[in-house]
Amino acid sequence: MKNYSELLIDISPTESDVLREEVTFKVNGYKIKMGEPSNLFKLIFGYMSQDKHSDGWNYFNTISIEGAPIKELENTVETAIFLFANNMDIDLYEYPKIYKHISYDQSVIDYLEATNMIESTDDYKVEYYQEALALYNIGRRNDDPLSFYRVLEYFFLINHKSHIIELVENYNTNKEETQLINGIRNVFTNSEEALLTYLVNSLDIEDVIKKAYNLSLITSENERSFIKGLYTFRNSMVHSKEESKFDIIIPVAIIDDKINNWTEILEILALKAIMKFCF
Template identity: 25%
Template sequence: MNNFDILDTFFPRLAEFNEDSFPDKKFPLIVEKDNSLTIKEDKIGKEYVVQKIEKNYEIKYLIKDVKIVKDMGIFYSNYAEFILNPDLEISEKHFTIGDLEVDINNQPTLLFNAAHYDLTYDKDYREAISNHFIFTLSLKGESLNQENLEENLSKALFILGYYGNEFYKFYPSFFEYKDFYYEDSILKDTTPIDSRQQRNLEYNLGHFGDINHPTAIRFYNEGMQIKDKEISFQYFYKVLEHFWVIARKEKFKVLISNDPDNKNIDDLFNNVQNVFSNDEGTQLRILLESIETDITQLVKSASENKLSKKNSVKEFSRSLYSYRNSVVHAKDETNLTLKLPNIWENEKEKFWIEATRQISEILIEKYCLNIQ
């Protein structure tokens, strides 16, 4: 049995790729056991061991010492490989930055595909690999390690974007390939989808009542147009800020009804002033408490994924506000550490973007669309 036949047996579905998809068909394979291979690809330069696990008709691969950025990239020893945005026109390139070698090509390594084996369930991904539509950027060098990986990836993107003729119009970026076969996001959509389906364009025959608070709608639209980017969080959060006072309308009604003749006008103004003088963290907590029954699953999910200390709206609010400060001020409020984009905290960032989007939709349905 030759090397390629061994790969066909060991990696079902990878066999559906064209044989040319493997960058180096001559790399040595050593079969250690029935369920593991030791592989060395010239592009990577070092051996790695892949263990195959089959359970309940599912196949998974464990690769020792490989760090995975889900659906985007890998880091192993002194080698890294990340998908580039497929919407850009890219050609193969090779250049160096100091002692680092940078390669751009349309043949992801076997290590990359094994680490992201779940993507091979997606027919579009398999076809893209076979047709060489997926380009990756790889870094290799003795000085490369996990601590300096992101700064070196940034340097490579800068060289590519600043000096590459193809990128004068569109700047290069890394890309998270969406896996539509398996949806394993740590946060499911908890917004009231039913109400949207029941009130869709066809059902309403194109007739909708006027929409209140158009400013909040504009913030939401901006966030959706750049969804999944860190800055989209800020637009969704602006929707929340917009409703801080609006959500306390009943509080104002009570204050006014307690003094209908304005006999104690100073007391009334003082009480109103107290409402407005709450700090931002308190305003956020009060807003979230007003929709507590609608965000139960969000609060629970944050706690389960260690993004909030407790399964409570108060702790959820505190964690959300802390994340907001780290984004807006570029520093964490508690220890003043500089916040930089971090591929290893990708899931945390995605969680808070998605959670804030869902909260903004709950508020829009309640206050803009008057849906009860």
């Protein structure tokens, strides 16, 4: 079979360890199937079902991809996992992961269902920036706020695309090299906080600001306070090892709540950015 791949995947739906019904959809025209392993997979990897710790094939799921060339396989798999986990009507104990190469946040799932961020279809077109979906998947598997923040970082310069195109078009008209170079340099030399501000301001975040305020993460219910709080949290996570030399006694539960709440906020922001640029 040309361009056919099948990988063992840990799905862990809440009702059982395996999908009761096969799930099929397309990503950029490539057919995706998730569920019971194919007969070919069972034939090749028959030893897995004979392990003394297993119960035949009753606790195995695979994801198969038809049509995707090898160079597009990783991005296609990550995109399929993202779509499956965020858009299928299946409750999960843990975020899906491919074997060989985890966190369940019900509040974010409820948010997704309430806002209908991903339109349901059987043929998804995700032609650009699929690497961002892989970063999001890592964040979900590891409950990692910095992975969600890296999704935002991924889109910092992409968010300036229209401005860069405008600079190039102006150069094509007036041939002013200095103007073009200075304009592009200004984009690339913006501070990270400025890039974060420009990106967040391009998203619809009124509901996120309200949520952050209600969780006592920010002192005022406005964009300026929200971005300042978000960037401060990001810095605290990045530099936490350096700051660990200070003996500050703070109840662990308070720290954990703050990290968990900001992680939830960052996940929602990452999803908003993905929806804006990828779909």
